[in-house]
Amino acid sequence: MKDLESLSATQAIHALARREIKASDLLLSCLDRIGQKESLVKAWASLGKENALSRAKTLDKGTVKGLLHGLPIGVKDLYDTYDLPTAYGSPIYANHYPATDAVSIALMRQAGGIILGKTKTTEFASFKPSQTTNPHNPSHTPGGSSSGSAAAVADFMIPLATGSQTAGSIIRPASFCGVVGFKPSLGKISIAGVKSLSISLDTMGCFGRTVEDVALGVAVMSGDHAMAKVQELHNKPRIAICKTSLWSLAGKETATALAVARHAAESLCKGSVFDLVLPKSCNTIDQVQTRIMISEMSRSLAFEKNHYAKKLSVQLMKQLDDGAEVSYAQYAADLTSAIDAKASIQKLFNDEVDILMAPSALGEAPLIKEGTGDPIFCRGWTLLGLPCININVTSGPNGLPVGVQLIAGPGKDHLLLSTARAFARALPDPVLRDQA
């Protein structure tokens, strides 16, 4: 068989379960693709070829038990792995082997997943870029911080890869790379064994090329196995277009993306698509998110700052210093603002709306020299802890992908996935519909 690397995760696990393909062949196809493209894309921090191949061969011989039986997976190098070096994107931890796997990675392995390697992250999931390039154009960033995971999935190196989002580290790179990125509800996946940047905000998730694939990934990472089977929509959801108070920052291609998305939503849910302005308590959520994040970062990385200051980038040191400048009283007030905003959002979802559609990023991926892009359109949703998913809907002036994010109410991850799949099916372009 050829081109196994282009199978979606869901296609692959079904073919594996039916013994139509071998895990070892799928793995070799992925490795071939990596061999062809890695020198350009630079998505991988490390690869564990031998261990992965040995495990694939074992799984090919054994009975099919877990949801991920035989599926190769990429793991963001912010997650601990006992058998692969875990550097958190920092020279401080070069060649660091943790004693254990992150909880969500142990669950993926328990379900038969094969961890092929670690994907590059920005420094401690903050802003200093890795060397990863955008598979659609190597002059452009794949976004951050889950740079390698988004790029590797987009470039058919791997069908599924984990990510994490503290500001906009899943949704933004998913949009820039044209893949599906799913940040489930805050707390859905345990943070245990993932390097923490900001404990109130850090949210684990994953990347795939279809909605069903990211549902499968989060199903296993969280233990909510029913999520692996995306349900058909039974009722028309009430969908609101939410440009947010930051709309003036959006580029033309983002405006186009939201217009395309609106059109698809209307074809999906005639008569129940409308514009929505967030409650006043959400007016400053992006600033609140920023202060909470840098304040917590200044504590989370205290060990590294005290022991290895010279190995931290100048921009990270600046961020830590800025964080230390936020008074605890301000931080506590920000946490209270977040609680208030969450309460009003809960009411909004109870009373008025099921799904919001909002920009994923300012526009298409910036040039590499400009950094990993601005997470501004994601900050507030992350603070609110809402499940978000990026769907690719159009392309920008440079031909790069541009997505929108769908957002559901607190804990409504299943509804989000069902709506996102139906939405992808309603997109005009047949290639884009493949995300369903």
Add this chain to the structure above:
Amino acid sequence: MKDLESLSATQAIHALARREIKASDLLLSCLDRIGQKESLVKAWASLGKENALSRAKTLDKGTVKGLLHGLPIGVKDLYDTYDLPTAYGSPIYANHYPATDAVSIALMRQAGGIILGKTKTTEFASFKPSQTTNPHNPSHTPGGSSSGSAAAVADFMIPLATGSQTAGSIIRPASFCGVVGFKPSLGKISIAGVKSLSISLDTMGCFGRTVEDVALGVAVMSGDHAMAKVQELHNKPRIAICKTSLWSLAGKETATALAVARHAAESLCKGSVFDLVLPKSCNTIDQVQTRIMISEMSRSLAFEKNHYAKKLSVQLMKQLDDGAEVSYAQYAADLTSAIDAKASIQKLFNDEVDILMAPSALGEAPLIKEGTGDPIFCRGWTLLGLPCININVTSGPNGLPVGVQLIAGPGKDHLLLSTARAFARALPDPVLRDQA
């Protein structure tokens, strides 16, 4: 100077700051005491004498900067330390040296704290006991899971030690050992670098011999430095005696403790002490807590179960199997119940009450052969994420300490500390008043 080991943490840091005592002398006093008592109490998993002494000498020469300058501290062996072995109470991790400190430990060191050693924990903070004995009677348990921390503080081996509570692992051992144990609001202290048992419940805190000491500890561990100075009570808090729906389980000495506590509360707040029954939504919080805990444990310890099953105790394996039996639907329903209960508790604290007083444990410490005691009187408060503090108020039929816990509304940690200090001052016995 003699008996430096009997200074409270607050007394010690003031004397250190005024250069009346040396950090190295204080440390040596603690080490002397440990030398005398450790063979009986078995509180320590490891000691880092040389490093600690060297650091004490450095701090004695330097300027006083941090809140903990020169203070020796014990760290529950569930917290990562880069320079001391971290075994999480399990043979799996014997001689494991993490690459980094837990965030809260890095903050304690940054504030001038001297980590003297690691204190014994039950296996992964669950129920299999460590060898630690109760300093008041070695035939009795010190409680768990923070066994070594509670015992070491009670036995004057160390003025301050960290703990963690998922069910009743701070409040219960504090009550059994007759010390002050403070479990702040859920999320107040970052869990990063602490082995997770149940991510929705795990809460960090500490033990001291006075309210001011635990306030100091949590102030540094959280970054909320204003907490280190406990404020005088400005208004009479509304105090409610809450026997909970589990009252029939309480031993006679617990009933006596609550009666003594009520009397002290009335002398403190004449006319504003009353009995309170929790809202109906809290009727099953102890069962909800138990199911959430074991369900999350079955995922949190998946790596250990899959790689080292033979090194897990029979009772832990049983707990993991029971946890795996809880369906995800049940777990999700329990999380929803917890949200509902939290909402009704928030309303209760808004409308009716400022501080609850409730039992800390069934009674005095059981015999060692009976295990580490039942956390039943703590489970619900942990689930609700409320700040709790144990104050020693009486002794039981075997002469062992019996405490009560004071509980404040969500995020009201400062009010809790102010009330707890005033409450301790109002206790009848002058020895007990020393907890203030």
